[in-house]
Amino acid sequence: MRGHWFCLLLLGGAAIGLAGARADDAPKPAALERTDAFDKAYAASFYEFDACGDGIAGRVYRKALTEKVRQCPFSADAKQRFQTRSVAQRRKSSAAMEKLIEDNSGLPMRLEGMTRTCREQIDSPEYREVHGRLDDYVGGKVGADAVVAAPCDAAEITP
Secondary structure, three states: HHHHHHHHHHHHHHHHHHHHHHHHHHHOOEEEOOOOHHHHHHHHHHHHHHHHOHHHHHHHHHHHHHHHHHOOOHHHHHHHHHHHHHHHHHHHHHHHHHHHHHOOOOOOOOOOOOOHHHHHHHHHHHHHEEEEEEHHHHHOOOHHHHOOOOOOOOOOOOO
């Protein structure tokens, strides 16, 4: 009987070894090249957070978004393009925020195209949920994936 178990263990080990070899030999997925959804989410975050007076949350969200891009299987060129566009977007959004403040003598109550006021948005359960994830991210309780739950190849990313 002992010999029978030994043979089964050998066969089982061999099968596991063969399966492992096949998995290692499998071609790796091609690197992703398009960061469009991340670029749009980065740009939109200035209006989602900063324009309504929550610049700290905006910076934290963009930090998590950038970390997620680094974790995703994007090519080195795609990651560099995202980084370059992020720098340009920060400059562009900073100038837009300055103009917004100047034109409105402060931050507006409601941004053009918004269905609710900034106060209503900040007080909404959805916004509080996002803010909770951002707080947990800053506190080290969760990683960037908890803040940006969308997959790396998502067509759209929302906070």
